[in-house]
Amino acid sequence: MSTTDVVAPATTDELVAALARATPMTRLLAGGTDLVNDIRRPGRQTDLLIDLSHMPALSYVRHDGDMLRVGAMTTFTELQADPLVHEHAFCLERAASQVGSAQIRNVATIGGNVANASPCADGATALVALSAEVTTLDGSGHRATRPLRDVLLGSGRTALTDGEAIVEFAFAALGNEHRSAFAKIGWRTAVSVARLSMALVVRFDPVAEVLSEVRVGLGAVGETAFRDAVLEGLLEGRPADEESARILAEGCADAVRRSIPGRYSLPYKERAAVGLAYDAWNALRICPPCEPAWG
Amino acid sequence: MTEDLRYVGKSYPVHDVAQKVTGELVYGSDLNFPGMLHAKLLLSPIAHGMVRSVDSSRAEALPGVIRVFSHLNSPADTYCRARIYPGQECAIDETLFSEHVRFVGDRVAAVVATSQAIAEAAVALIEVDYEELPALLTTEQALERADVPIHADGNLLYEHHIESGERVDTSGGVLVSSTTGTPRVHHAALEPHVCVAQGHSTGGLTVWTTSQGVYGVRTVIAELLGLEYHRLRVIKVPMGGSFGGKTEFILEPVTAFLAHETRRAVKLLFDREECIRATMVRPATETTIRTACAADGRLLDFEAATTLDSGGYAASTPDYADHMCEKVTRLYRLPHYDHRCQVVYTNTPVAGAARGWGAPEMITAVEIHLDKVARRLRLDPVDLRLKNLIQPFDIDPVTDMSLGDARVVECLERGAVAFDWTARRARARGKGRYRRGVGVACGAHKNGMFGHFPEASNMALKMNEDGTFELSASLHEVGCGVVTTMKIIVAEVLGVHPDLIAAGEADTSTTPFDYGTFGSRMTYVAGACAEVTAKKLKSAILAAAADVLQAPVEELVAREGVVYVAGAEARSVAFRDIARFGDMKHLPAIRAAVTYYATSNPGSYSVQFAEVEVDCATGLTAVTDFLAVGDVGRAINRGMVKAQFQGAVQMGIGYALYEHVDVDEAGRSGVDGFKNYHMVNAPDMPDIDVLLVEHEGDHGPFGAKSVGEIAMVPTAAAVVNAVNNALGTELSDLPLIPDRIIAALAASAGGGA
Amino acid sequence: MELLLTVNGTVWEVSARPTARLIDVLRDQMGLSGTKEGCGEGECGACTVIVDGKAVNSCVMLAVQALGKEVLTVEGLAASGELDTLQQKFVEQGAVQCGFCTPGMLMSAKALLMANPLPSDQDIRTALAGNLCRCTGYKNIVAAVRAASGQETVAMEVPSEKEELLADLAVPGLAPAKLDEGGE
Structure with missing residues (x-):
C-alpha cells in the first residue's frame, strides 16, 4: 500500500529528469499490458512510475542512410502498418501482426516487448534476427548503443540499469536482394503466446543464386530470443531450393534439442520445430520484393 | 400445426438485450450498496494438509479491516453445496473454512474490509502454518492410499452399478475395448463468480446471487446459519454466464456468513484465477468400454467402467455418476448393458455440475468407442450407428421410461445428407x-428430472388493469433466453404479442418455489407449466368476457387481445376492458396459479458432423466445417435455439482440442487465467450450420424439448473422431492438444515404418 | 492523485491512486459499469474501450495513460438515446446471450468499423480475436458486425495466409518447400 509517484514526461529533457530520479523500485511504463498487473501484485513496491506513453518523440519508423530506426514507443499496430517496415523489415511486420490481440497491439510497444524480456516475445525474436542495436537514455542524458543480444540476458532479465530507458532500435534496412519472414506456433491461430517462433533473414544473390547473410532468430526455446549460428551456417552459400528448406528444418530441430535438453516440452518442440522452419521458409515467399535500392 | 403458430418458432433476442447492448444492465459484479464491505478469501496454497495455526493479528491491525474469519471462529457444521431442497440426500462434507485443507484453493480464511484493496492487502498478512499431508492427485493414488483419508469415510466417495437386460451369446462376435479420458475443464463464464449479501440488524439476511437456483441457496444458507427461511431472502441478479459453474452454492454460504456476522453488506467477487482454482470444474473422467458386436454391427453386449475424479469435495459428483449411467441406453438399443461407476476424492479442484451433467463425458467415451468398433468391422460409422440407435417410443431399460418421440435416427439420416457425409468421407485425407x-x-x-425427483414447477400469471400480463416464476436467466421462452409460450396461448408479457426472475420472497434453471428442465417442464398456466388464465379471461358480453363461454373466441362472440363479431371486448371491468365490478381478479407435475422425461438428441484439418507438423487442429442436427421437438425461439447449438459447439470444440485444468506434482494447476486457459476464439471458429428436427410427440409446450445441454453432448466426440479419421490414429485422451497429436504421430511412425 | 479524463465527450475530474487502472476509474469513480472485467489480464476483451480511436483493454491500462485522450465506452455509443447501428444489429442478429462480453465486443467492432468501414469476415474475426465469448460461437456476432457495415450478404473471404503460402507463387530464386511426413 505504499505510495507511487507518477511522472509522464512529454519531452526528452523531462524524460531525462525523470530517469534521474530512478531507484531500483522505479518502473518504466510503456504500453503497460504486462506491467500494469505486475506493479499491482501484492508486495510489489513501486516508488516511481515513468509513463512513456506521452512521448510522441519516441514513436516513429524512419530511414537513416542504410539503417531503419524504430522508436521504442512504436506500437505493434503501427509497426504492422508501417510501409518502411513492410519493405525493409518484413519479419518485424509479421511478428508485430501476431502479437496478442488488436487491443494489445494498439498499446503494446516494441520497447516494452524487449524490456519485458519474455523468452517468447515476438518482437524481440524478429529484432534479434535483424541484428538490431538498442539505444538507451539515462538520467544523466547519456545515450548508449549496444547490440540487442547484449541487452537480453534471460527470462525477465536485461542488462538495463535502473533509470535506463530504451529509446530506439536500429538495424540495417533489408534491401531488394534480402527477404525476411517470421513464423510462430502458438496454442491457437491468434492471441497466443509463442510456443516456438522463428525470424528468418536471408540475402539471395541473383548472380551466384545462393543464400548469404543468413540470420535465424529463435524464440520460446530458452531463456531469451537468440540467433543460432550453427543453423545459419547450414544455409550459408546454399541454393534456395527445397533441400535448403529441409536442412533448415532439421537444423531447427537440432537447435531446439541443443537449447532445451531434457525439458518436458522438448518432445513436442523438436518436432514442431520442423513445421515452424517450413512455415518461415515458405513465408519468405510472401516477403515483398523491395523497391529499387534506396540511397 | 406449425403454420398456426403466431409467436412460437420465430426468433427473438434475449429479454434484456437493450440493457445489455447499452451497458446499463447491472450484473452481480456491478452491485454496490452504501456502506458495503469487501471480502477476500485466503485460499490454501497446498493440496493437502492440516491448518496448525492461523495468525490474523497483522491483518486485523490493518486500518480498514473489519473482521478476519477462519475455522477458529466460524461454524464447524458441514453442508453440501449441491443440495437444492431440504432433506435431499447428498454428500455433506464441506465447511465454511477448512482446518483440513483438501486442494489448492480450499477456503482457509476471509478478510472483510472497507475496500477490495485493503481486503487483498490484509489477506497477504495472515500467517497460516500448515502440516502437510501426502497429496493424492489421481484417482489411482487416492484409492491406493487408504491410509491417507481425504475425508473421514475414505477416498472412495461413491459407487454405482447399473445393469439392464440379459447377457446374450457373443461367441463369434467382435470384441472391442477402449479407454477414454475426459479432462477437468473450467466453465469460463465470462463474468467471474460473485455474491453480495446484506446482514440486517434484525438478524435477517438478503442475498443477491448470480445463481441458477435461489431456493437451493436459501435452504443451504438458512440451515447452516440457523435462520428461519422467511428471514432470508435470496434474489437472482443478472449474470454473465454459468454453464453449470454457478449451479452449486460456492460463494453464497460464505458471503452470507460474513454479512450475517458483520450485519453489513458484503461483496465477495472472485478474480479469474480464483474462479479457476477455487470454484468448480467439470469432472475429469476415465471410462473403459468393452463391447461385443455381431459381424453386421449390431451391439450385443456393452460393459462400461467409469472413474470420476471428485476433487477435494463431493459437490454433486455422486449424482453426476448416476446420470452417467443413464446415457447409453437413451441412445442405443443394448441387449445387455452393465455400467460400474466410482467417484473418488482427490486433492484436486472440486468437480461438479457442468453443462450436460455427465452426458458429454459419457457420450464422448461411447462415440469414440463406436468409431473404433466401426474400424474393426470396416463399417461406415453412420451405418454402424443406424444399426443400433433407439427408435421413437422405445422404453429405456435403465429408467423403465419411454424415450418419447425420439428422432435420433432422423437426425443422423438427414444430417448425413446435409453434410454430404458419404462423399466427404471418401475424399482423400491427404498424405x-x-x-x-x-x-x-x-x-x-x-428433459428435466422426472424419474429422480418429484419434478414440478410453479407459476402464477395475472392480467394487469391495462390488459398486459405478468408472469411470476422463479426463472434464472443465464443467457439462454429462458425469460423470452416463457413469454413466447404464454403469448402463444393468450394470442397476444410477447412484448405485452413481463416475466421476472427468481426471488424467494416473491416468486414461487422452483428447483432452478438447470437439468434441461426449463423448456420441457417450466415451459409446460407456463403453457398450462396461460391456458388457465385464458379460461378466466373468457369467463369474465362471458359476463361482460352476456354470451356463453363456448361461443367466445380470443384473438390479438380481443374476445369476440363467434358469428357476431361486432360483439367484442378487449382484454384491457375485461381487466378494468373486472376491477370495477369486483369480479374475481384475472389470475391463475398452477403447479405442474411432469409425467415424462423423453430424450433430447443431437447428431453432429465435424470436418477437421490437422497440421501434422505442429499438431494443431482446425475445425473447418461443422453441422449440428438437433431433435428439439419444437423450437420455441428459433434464433436462440440455433445460437445455443453454435455456442455449445464452440464449448465442445474447446473440450476436444484445447481446454484442461491439469495439476502439477504439488497439486497446483499451471492454469491461472485466460492467458494459459485457451478457449476457441473468433478466428478459429468455423461457421456452425444447424439443422432442427421438429415434431410434437412429447409433453413439452408445443412439442418442445430441451436444447442447451444436448447441444454440446456429441461435439467433442465428433471432433475427435474426425481427427482419428484424418490421421489413422485412435486418440482418446482429451483434449487433443498438439503435444498429444505429435506424440501419436511419432509413435505410429516409429512403430509402423 | 487528481485526474482529468475525457470520457464519452465529458471531462471528468476524479481522484484516484496512481496505479488505478482505467477500468477501475470508469466503473468505480464514474459509475460506468458497462465496461466489464472478465480476466484482469487483457485476454478476454470484456473491458475493451476505445482510446483515441483505438480499441484497448482497460484492465491492463492505467488511468494515467488515458490523460489527454478521448475515451469512448459502451455508454457513449447510444449517448443520444438512440441505439448505434452496431448495437441495433447486435439485437437483430441474436448476437447477445449472457451479454457480459457484449460491451467489449461492441467496442472492438466499433473501432474496426471506424478504421475499416467494409471489413471482410476475416477482418472481423481478426479484430474480435481478443474478445472471448462463451455463449454464442461468434457466428451471430460476426454477422452483426457485417450487417452494421451495410454488408448484408456474406462478405468475400480473402484467402487465408496458409492458402496464399501454398499457392504456387512465382518467386525467383526461392523454391517452395512442402513438408511431407510420409504416407499412411
Whole structure:
C-alpha cells in the first residue's frame, strides 16, 4: 500500500529528469499490458512510475542512410502498418501482426516487448534476427548503443540499469536482394503466446543464386530470443531450393534439442520445430520484393 | 400445426438485450450498496494438509479491516453445496473454512474490509502454518492410499452399478475395448463468480446471487446459519454466464456468513484465477468400454467402467455418476448393458455440475468407442450407428421410461445428407503436412428430472388493469433466453404479442418455489407449466368476457387481445376492458396459479458432423466445417435455439482440442487465467450450420424439448473422431492438444515404418 | 492523485491512486459499469474501450495513460438515446446471450468499423480475436458486425495466409518447400 509517484514526461529533457530520479523500485511504463498487473501484485513496491506513453518523440519508423530506426514507443499496430517496415523489415511486420490481440497491439510497444524480456516475445525474436542495436537514455542524458543480444540476458532479465530507458532500435534496412519472414506456433491461430517462433533473414544473390547473410532468430526455446549460428551456417552459400528448406528444418530441430535438453516440452518442440522452419521458409515467399535500392 | 403458430418458432433476442447492448444492465459484479464491505478469501496454497495455526493479528491491525474469519471462529457444521431442497440426500462434507485443507484453493480464511484493496492487502498478512499431508492427485493414488483419508469415510466417495437386460451369446462376435479420458475443464463464464449479501440488524439476511437456483441457496444458507427461511431472502441478479459453474452454492454460504456476522453488506467477487482454482470444474473422467458386436454391427453386449475424479469435495459428483449411467441406453438399443461407476476424492479442484451433467463425458467415451468398433468391422460409422440407435417410443431399460418421440435416427439420416457425409468421407485425407478428416457423433440427453425427483414447477400469471400480463416464476436467466421462452409460450396461448408479457426472475420472497434453471428442465417442464398456466388464465379471461358480453363461454373466441362472440363479431371486448371491468365490478381478479407435475422425461438428441484439418507438423487442429442436427421437438425461439447449438459447439470444440485444468506434482494447476486457459476464439471458429428436427410427440409446450445441454453432448466426440479419421490414429485422451497429436504421430511412425 | 479524463465527450475530474487502472476509474469513480472485467489480464476483451480511436483493454491500462485522450465506452455509443447501428444489429442478429462480453465486443467492432468501414469476415474475426465469448460461437456476432457495415450478404473471404503460402507463387530464386511426413 505504499505510495507511487507518477511522472509522464512529454519531452526528452523531462524524460531525462525523470530517469534521474530512478531507484531500483522505479518502473518504466510503456504500453503497460504486462506491467500494469505486475506493479499491482501484492508486495510489489513501486516508488516511481515513468509513463512513456506521452512521448510522441519516441514513436516513429524512419530511414537513416542504410539503417531503419524504430522508436521504442512504436506500437505493434503501427509497426504492422508501417510501409518502411513492410519493405525493409518484413519479419518485424509479421511478428508485430501476431502479437496478442488488436487491443494489445494498439498499446503494446516494441520497447516494452524487449524490456519485458519474455523468452517468447515476438518482437524481440524478429529484432534479434535483424541484428538490431538498442539505444538507451539515462538520467544523466547519456545515450548508449549496444547490440540487442547484449541487452537480453534471460527470462525477465536485461542488462538495463535502473533509470535506463530504451529509446530506439536500429538495424540495417533489408534491401531488394534480402527477404525476411517470421513464423510462430502458438496454442491457437491468434492471441497466443509463442510456443516456438522463428525470424528468418536471408540475402539471395541473383548472380551466384545462393543464400548469404543468413540470420535465424529463435524464440520460446530458452531463456531469451537468440540467433543460432550453427543453423545459419547450414544455409550459408546454399541454393534456395527445397533441400535448403529441409536442412533448415532439421537444423531447427537440432537447435531446439541443443537449447532445451531434457525439458518436458522438448518432445513436442523438436518436432514442431520442423513445421515452424517450413512455415518461415515458405513465408519468405510472401516477403515483398523491395523497391529499387534506396540511397 | 406449425403454420398456426403466431409467436412460437420465430426468433427473438434475449429479454434484456437493450440493457445489455447499452451497458446499463447491472450484473452481480456491478452491485454496490452504501456502506458495503469487501471480502477476500485466503485460499490454501497446498493440496493437502492440516491448518496448525492461523495468525490474523497483522491483518486485523490493518486500518480498514473489519473482521478476519477462519475455522477458529466460524461454524464447524458441514453442508453440501449441491443440495437444492431440504432433506435431499447428498454428500455433506464441506465447511465454511477448512482446518483440513483438501486442494489448492480450499477456503482457509476471509478478510472483510472497507475496500477490495485493503481486503487483498490484509489477506497477504495472515500467517497460516500448515502440516502437510501426502497429496493424492489421481484417482489411482487416492484409492491406493487408504491410509491417507481425504475425508473421514475414505477416498472412495461413491459407487454405482447399473445393469439392464440379459447377457446374450457373443461367441463369434467382435470384441472391442477402449479407454477414454475426459479432462477437468473450467466453465469460463465470462463474468467471474460473485455474491453480495446484506446482514440486517434484525438478524435477517438478503442475498443477491448470480445463481441458477435461489431456493437451493436459501435452504443451504438458512440451515447452516440457523435462520428461519422467511428471514432470508435470496434474489437472482443478472449474470454473465454459468454453464453449470454457478449451479452449486460456492460463494453464497460464505458471503452470507460474513454479512450475517458483520450485519453489513458484503461483496465477495472472485478474480479469474480464483474462479479457476477455487470454484468448480467439470469432472475429469476415465471410462473403459468393452463391447461385443455381431459381424453386421449390431451391439450385443456393452460393459462400461467409469472413474470420476471428485476433487477435494463431493459437490454433486455422486449424482453426476448416476446420470452417467443413464446415457447409453437413451441412445442405443443394448441387449445387455452393465455400467460400474466410482467417484473418488482427490486433492484436486472440486468437480461438479457442468453443462450436460455427465452426458458429454459419457457420450464422448461411447462415440469414440463406436468409431473404433466401426474400424474393426470396416463399417461406415453412420451405418454402424443406424444399426443400433433407439427408435421413437422405445422404453429405456435403465429408467423403465419411454424415450418419447425420439428422432435420433432422423437426425443422423438427414444430417448425413446435409453434410454430404458419404462423399466427404471418401475424399482423400491427404498424405502431406495437412490431413483432412470427418467425424460423426450422436448424443442423448434428458428433459428435466422426472424419474429422480418429484419434478414440478410453479407459476402464477395475472392480467394487469391495462390488459398486459405478468408472469411470476422463479426463472434464472443465464443467457439462454429462458425469460423470452416463457413469454413466447404464454403469448402463444393468450394470442397476444410477447412484448405485452413481463416475466421476472427468481426471488424467494416473491416468486414461487422452483428447483432452478438447470437439468434441461426449463423448456420441457417450466415451459409446460407456463403453457398450462396461460391456458388457465385464458379460461378466466373468457369467463369474465362471458359476463361482460352476456354470451356463453363456448361461443367466445380470443384473438390479438380481443374476445369476440363467434358469428357476431361486432360483439367484442378487449382484454384491457375485461381487466378494468373486472376491477370495477369486483369480479374475481384475472389470475391463475398452477403447479405442474411432469409425467415424462423423453430424450433430447443431437447428431453432429465435424470436418477437421490437422497440421501434422505442429499438431494443431482446425475445425473447418461443422453441422449440428438437433431433435428439439419444437423450437420455441428459433434464433436462440440455433445460437445455443453454435455456442455449445464452440464449448465442445474447446473440450476436444484445447481446454484442461491439469495439476502439477504439488497439486497446483499451471492454469491461472485466460492467458494459459485457451478457449476457441473468433478466428478459429468455423461457421456452425444447424439443422432442427421438429415434431410434437412429447409433453413439452408445443412439442418442445430441451436444447442447451444436448447441444454440446456429441461435439467433442465428433471432433475427435474426425481427427482419428484424418490421421489413422485412435486418440482418446482429451483434449487433443498438439503435444498429444505429435506424440501419436511419432509413435505410429516409429512403430509402423 | 487528481485526474482529468475525457470520457464519452465529458471531462471528468476524479481522484484516484496512481496505479488505478482505467477500468477501475470508469466503473468505480464514474459509475460506468458497462465496461466489464472478465480476466484482469487483457485476454478476454470484456473491458475493451476505445482510446483515441483505438480499441484497448482497460484492465491492463492505467488511468494515467488515458490523460489527454478521448475515451469512448459502451455508454457513449447510444449517448443520444438512440441505439448505434452496431448495437441495433447486435439485437437483430441474436448476437447477445449472457451479454457480459457484449460491451467489449461492441467496442472492438466499433473501432474496426471506424478504421475499416467494409471489413471482410476475416477482418472481423481478426479484430474480435481478443474478445472471448462463451455463449454464442461468434457466428451471430460476426454477422452483426457485417450487417452494421451495410454488408448484408456474406462478405468475400480473402484467402487465408496458409492458402496464399501454398499457392504456387512465382518467386525467383526461392523454391517452395512442402513438408511431407510420409504416407499412411
